Amino acid sequence: MDRKQTKINWVVAGLLLGMFVGALDQTIVSTAMPTVITELGGFEHYVWVFSAYMIATVVATPIFGKLSDIYGRKLFFQLGLVLFLIGSVLCGIAGTMTELIVYRAIQGIGGGALMPIAFAVIFDIFPPEKRGKMNGLFGAVFGLSSVFGPALGAYITDYIDWRWVFYINLPIGLVAFLLMHLGYREKPALRKQTIDWGGATTLVLAILGFMFAIELAGSETYAWGSWQIIGLFLLFVVCFLLFLAIERKVADPIVELKLFKSRLFTASQAIGFLYGIIMVSGATYIPLFIQGVYGESASAAGQTLTPMMLAVVASSMLGGPLVNKMSYRGIMLISTLILAVSMALLGTMTVDTPRWTVTLYMVLVGFGIGVNFVVLNISVLHGLPGQYKGAAISLITFFRTIGSALGVTVLGVVQKVDYKARVEAALPDPAAASQFSDPKALLIPQVRAALPPDIVANATKALAGSISYLFLISILIIVVGFVFVMMLGKARMELPSAAAKGDKGNLEPGPVGHM
Numbered sequence: 001m002d003r004k005q006t007k008i009n010w011v012v013a014g015l016l017l018g019m020f021v022g023a024l025d026q027t028i029v030s031t032a033m034p035t036v037i038t039e040l041g042g043f044e045h046y047v048w049v050f051s052a053y054m055i056a057t058v059v060a061t062p063i064f065g066k067l068s069d070i071y072g073r074k075l076f077f078q079l080g081l082v083l084f085l086i087g088s089v090l091c092g093i094a095g096t097m098t099e100l101i102v103y104r105a106i107q108g109i110g111g112g113a114l115m116p117i118a119f120a121v122i123f124d125i126f127p128p129e130k131r132g133k134m135n136g137l138f139g140a141v142f143g144l145s146s147v148f149g150p151a152l153g154a155y156i157t158d159y160i161d162w163r164w165v166f167y168i169n170l171p172i173g174l175v176a177f178l179l180m181h182l183g184y185r186e187k188p189a190l191r192k193q194t195i196d197w198g199g200a201t202t203l204v205l206a207i208l209g210f211m212f213a214i215e216l217a218g219s220e221t222y223a224w225g226s227w228q229i230i231g232l233f234l235l236f237v238v239c240f241l242l243f244l245a246i247e248r249k250v251a252d253p254i255v256e257l258k259l260f261k262s263r264l265f266t267a268s269q270a271i272g273f274l275y276g277i278i279m280v281s282g283a284t285y286i287p288l289f290i291q292g293v294y295g296e297s298a299s300a301a302g303q304t305l306t307p308m309m310l311a312v313v314a315s316s317m318l319g320g321p322l323v324n325k326m327s328y329r330g331i332m333l334i335s336t337l338i339l340a341v342s343m344a345l346l347g348t349m350t351v352d353t354p355r356w357t358v359t360l361y362m363v364l365v366g367f368g369i370g371v372n373f374v375v376l377n378i379s380v381l382h383g384l385p386g387q388y389k390g391a392a393i394s395l396i397t398f399f400r401t402i403g404s405a406l407g408v409t410v411l412g413v414v415q416k417v418d419y420k421a422r423v424e425a426a427l428p429d430p431a432a433a434s435q436f437s438d439p440k441a442l443l444i445p446q447v448r449a450a451l452p453p454d455i456v457a458n459a460t461k462a463l464a465g466s467i468s469y470l471f472l473i474s475i476l477i478i479v480v481g482f483v484f485v486m487m488l489g490k491a492r493m494e495l496p497s498a499a500a501k502g503d504k505g506n507l508e509p510g511p512v513g514h515m
Contacts, residue, residue, distance in 0.1 A: 008125060010183025012134075015118040016141050017176035018081055021169045022114035023141070025088075025107065026053070027149025032162040039162070040097045052101045053108035055211045058401050059204050060112025065120070065394020066254045067195070068113075069387050072186045073121045078177055080113025085173045092166040116394035119377050121184070123389050128493055129324060135374040136320025140313045199254040202243040209235035214406065255395065256388055264328075265392070267487035268380040271332065272396045274481040275372045276403025278339060281411050281474055282308060282346075282365045285467050286358065292442040293351055293464045307359050311366025312373075319374035328379040329488040331371060336485055339368035340478045347472035351457075351464045382491055415470045422462035427455060 068076045087107030094100040213232035216222045247253040260266045290304045342364035380396045
C-alpha cells in the first residue's frame with residue numbers, strides 16, 4: 001500500500017459500506033421470504049435460498065483471501081463488490097425460486113471477498129496500536145447489520161416491494177466501490193506468483209460435497225445411509241486429501257499449511273470455528289423457544305435477537321481497547337466464562353421462565369460472543385508476514401462460517417431427537433404424539449387453538465425441554481473452546497517496535513510473542 005497517496009478516511013468508509021451490505025444480506029432476506037414464496041412458489045426449496053449464499057461464501061472466502069495476497073486487496077475487494085451487486089440485481093429480477101437460488105449463489109461468491117479483505121486492509125493501513133479499535137468498529141458494523149436487517153427487510157417487503165431487499169444493495173455498494181477506487185493506492189507486488197488452480201478446484205469440490213451432504217442428509221428424500229449421501233461424503237474425503245497433497249507441493253498454495261504450525265494461529269482458527277457454532281445456536285433456537293413455547297408471533301420471535309446482537313456490538317467495541325491492554329488469552333478466558341454461564345442459564349429454561357429472563361440470558365450470550373470478532377481477527381495475524389495476511393484473515397471467516405453451518409445441522413439433530421423422545425413420553429397416545437412429531441406444529445396458532453389445552457401444554461414442555469437440553473450440550477463446546485483458549489499462551493497485541501520485528505520474522509517455529 002502507498003500510505004502517502006491513500007486517503008484513509010475514504011478507504012475506511014468504503015470498507016465499512018462494503019462489509020455492511022455483505023453482512024446485511026445475510027439477515028435482511030429472512031423476513032422477506034414468506035412473501036417471496038407467495039409470489040414465486042417453491043416452498044420446498046426455501047432453505048436453499050439461504051444455503052446457496054452460505055455455501056458460495058464458504059467456497060469463495062479462502063480463495064479471494066489468497067488472491068488478494070497475490071494481486072492486491074483493492075482489485076479483489078472491488079471484484080467481490082461487482083459480483084455481489086450483479087447477483088443482487090439478478091435476485092431482484094428473479095422469476096422463479098430456482099433462478100433466485102442460482103443468483104443468491106452469485107451474490108455469495110462476491111460476499112466471500114468483502115469481509116476477509118476488509119479486515120486485511122485494516123491491518124495494512126493502520127499501525128498495531130489502532131487495529132484493535134478499528135476491528136471493534138468493523139465488528140460493530142457486522143453486529144448492527146444483524147440487528148437491523150430483519151426489521152429493514154420486513155419494512156421494505158410490507159411498504160415497498162420484496163425485490164428492493166436486493167436492489168437496496170446497489171447505491172450502497174456503488175458508493176463503497178467508488179470510495180475504494182479513489183481512495184486506496186497499492187504498490188505493485190514485488191514477486192511473480194501463480195494461482196493454485198488445482199488447490200482451488202479440490203477445495204471447492206470438497207466443501208461442496210460436505211455442505212450438500214450435511215444439508216440433504218436425513219431429509220425425506222435422502223437418508224443418512226443412502227448412496228447419494230455416502231457418495232457426497234466420499235467426494236469430500238477424496239477431494240480434501242487431494243487438496244492437502246496439492247497444497248504441500250505448489251509454490252503459492254491457496255491455504256498455507258505451514259501457518260498451522262503456529263500454535264497461536266491454529267488455536268485462533270479453532271476458537272473461531274467453535275464460536276460460530278455457539279452464535280448460531282442462540283440465533284436459531286431462542287426464536288424457536290419464543291414462538292413455540294410462549295406462542296408469540298414470528299416477528300416477535302425475530303425481534304428477540306435484537307438484545308443479543310446489540311450486546312455483540314457493545315462487546316466488539318469494548319474488545320478494541322481491551323486488546324491493547326490484555327493478552328489474547330486473558331480476554332478470551334473472560335469471554336468463555338461468560339458464555340459458559342449464559343449457556344448454563346439458558347439450559348434452565350422452562351415454560352414458566354419469564355420472558356424478561358430469557359432476554360437477559362441473550363444479552364449475556366451477546367457479550368460473550370462479540371469480543372471474539374476483535375481478538376481472533378488480531379491474534380490470527382500475530383507476527384505473520386504481510387503476504388499471508390489476506391489468506392489468514394479469510395481463514396478465520398471461513399472457519400466461523402463452517403462452524404455456523406455445522407452447528408445448525410448437528411445441534412438441530414440433537415434437538416429433534418430429544419424433542420421426539422420427550423413428546424413420546426409426554427403423549428402416550430401415538431395419534432396425539434404424531435401431531436407434534438414436528439415442532440413446527442406449535443408455531444401455527446390455528447393448530448394450537450384447535451387441540452386440547454393439556455396436549456398442547458405437554459408438547460410445549462417437550463419443546464422447551466429439548467431446547468434447554470441443546471444449550472446444556474453447548475457447554476461441552478465451550479469447554480473445548482477453553483482448551484484452545486489456553487493454547488493462545490501469553491501473546492498479546494504487538495507494540496510498534498515488536499511489530500517491526502514481526503514483519504521480518506518467518507513462520508517457523510511460530511509467531512512473534514511469548515507463548
